[in-house]
Amino acid sequence: MKTAADIIIELIEKFDVHDAGSRRAHGKGEHHKARVELNEAGKDIFGEVENAVVRLSNAATNDKVPDWLVNIKGCSVRFNHPLRPIDIIGINFPYFPFDSAAETLDVLYRIHFYLEDKSAGRFMDIFRAGGLYRDLGKILKWMPKSTDMDHLYYTAHSYGGEHYKMKLDYHPGNDRIEIYAEKDEHLIDYHPGPAVHLGSILINPHSTGKEVKYFDVLNAPPGMPPNGNLPLLRHYVYKRSFLRRMEEKLLxxxxxxxxxxxxxxxxxxxxxxxxxxxxxxxxxxxxxxxxxxxxxxxxxxxxxxxxxxxxxxxxxxxxxxxxxxxxxxxxxxxxxxxxxxxxxxxxxxxxxxxxxxxxxxxxxxxxxxxxxxxxx
Known part of the structure; x- marks a missing residue:
């Protein structure tokens, strides 16, 4: 029996835009070791964590697409907590417009149909999924305008009863990330309260050459499970993506x-x-x-x-x-x-x-x- 995660990965693969053995999304990226300096507010959330791995990525999934053409970027952090890794997965867009597998599948199917028949009608049909057309103004407002890595990165979903969303402020010039928590109960929108500074992440500019198999949204801060329906779906999508790319490789x-x-x-x-x-x-x-x-x-x-x-x-x-x-x-x-x-x-x-x-x-x-x- 196929799950929603299976179908999502199959649809992405039908777009035929990923290199063999690469991730189905954000295929181009590098992992870096990092040192973590948390303040007391940060330690309350993440615990006594001193080291991390950071992945800086480009949403493109193959080497044919140059970085300067892609404005959606990723910045993910794995805090090396002694009990279980804590993964903060950020992209430079502050929210996800859906909170159900059905709506996510709907928009992917519509993209698939458009790619098979590149007509204006099929293109407009994409934005009917989940009433997406009503959010076009908001999407355009938040859509990144530059294609470098110097952005704010957001978790989209919140964590725990306090509904904290994490925000990563990446500064490529000094290889530094400032991490913040913002209270925001909105699942498919972004209306945060005041940002609370949690600390800094100091990135080693040299790639480690090592790889995190996939960052997992369910590797949440202790006692702060992710809110909404999509984190569980994303967990299975990321795992399915990983297994599929392993099938394409000589191990x-x-x-x-x-x-x-x-x-x-x-x-x-x-x-x-x-x-x-x-x-x-x-x-x-x-x-x-x-x-x-x-x-x-x-x-x-x-x-x-x-x-x-x-x-x-x-x-x-x-x-x-x-x-x-x-x-x-x-x-x-x-x-x-x-x-x-x-x-x-x-x-x-x-x-x-x-x-x-x-x-x-x-x-x-x-x-x-x-x-x-x-x-x-």
């Missing part, structure tokens, strides 16, 4: 390391669906760079398509409980016993999520099951 050590990261994040979700698929992927990954990225993706898809069964859910719960059984209090042990007898997907995933946060278990905090609470 090297760097690719294998990133695929192993995906497996570490996905393994408990797979275990909650099927011991057989779990075992098959585990053996597949042991092949190293000879593994089939296509088969890896197919097996993950197979697991995602399955419904939860009690025996597999119980197996997953028992495996993960091993991380907490020595620290858990009596009420948690009793709750574990009840769930083991009658495992319910939502209850099990909430239980593990809450334990991982309470006991600050890094390995479990990084898993898809905790980040999504089992939602797909």
């Amino acid at each position: 090297d050590g760097k690719d294998l390391r990133m695929l192993e990261e995906v497996w570490a994040e996905e393994k408990y979700f797979v275990l909650s669906k099927s011991q057989r698929i779990y075992d098959e992927i585990r053996e597949l990954v042991k092949k190293g760079t000879d593994m089939s990225a296509t088969r890896f993706r197919e097996l993950l898809d197979e697991a995602y398509a399955l419904k939860y069964e009690e025996k597999h859910l119980r197996n997953y719960l028992q495996h993960v409980w091993g991380h907490f059984k020595d620290e858990a209090d009596e009420s948690e042990k009793a709750h574990y016993t009840r769930l083991s007898e009658h495992p319910d997907p939502e209850a099990v995933n909430t239980f593990i999520h809450d334990l991982a946060i309470k006991y600050k278990e890094p390995y479990i905090l990084r898993t898809t099951m905790v980040k999504t609470r089992g939602r797909s």
Whole structure:
């Protein structure tokens, strides 16, 4: 069964604008090491973080499009938090005009139809998606007017009950980013309150040569999950994009390391669906760079398509409980016993999520099951 994320990536691929093995969006970019200097307000949100990785990117997805032709840019930061990476994904446009998978798919389909029949009618039809034509004036207002990297970059969605949106002020001249938080409850608009300065990010101008497999919107600041419907969709779109580009490559050590990261994040979700698929992927990954990225993706898809069964859910719960059984209090042990007898997907995933946060278990905090609470 195809998900919205699958269809979005397929539509982007039909545009035929990406180089083989490249990201489906913002394909051109470089990663840089960075030093983080947070003030007290910044530490309240991000914790005691001193280092980061910054990716500066161009929205173009192939080398045929020169940077100076593209005005949409990206600036993303991965804070190296000891428990779980915190990813702030910024683009130089302050909001996303939709907050549903259906509207996002609608506009992509309309773009696809326009590219097949480049008529004025098809072009105008793009702006009927989600009533986009009503926002044309606002879009033109915020659309970047220059094609350099010297911009403000926005997260578009907000975080936590305070509805903080993050803003990155990048200064290429001194390789510095100032980071701000702005309160804004609008999901598909931008009306921020006063900006609160959180600190500075000092970028090493030399590319690291290393790569973050993908920045994940669900790698949010502790206790501040992203708001709205799109972050979960973006999580799956970015992962699907990564897996598809791995299928287009001859795997090297760097690719294998990133695929192993995906497996570490996905393994408990797979275990909650099927011991057989779990075992098959585990053996597949042991092949190293000879593994089939296509088969890896197919097996993950197979697991995602399955419904939860009690025996597999119980197996997953028992495996993960091993991380907490020595620290858990009596009420948690009793709750574990009840769930083991009658495992319910939502209850099990909430239980593990809450334990991982309470006991600050890094390995479990990084898993898809905790980040999504089992939602797909």
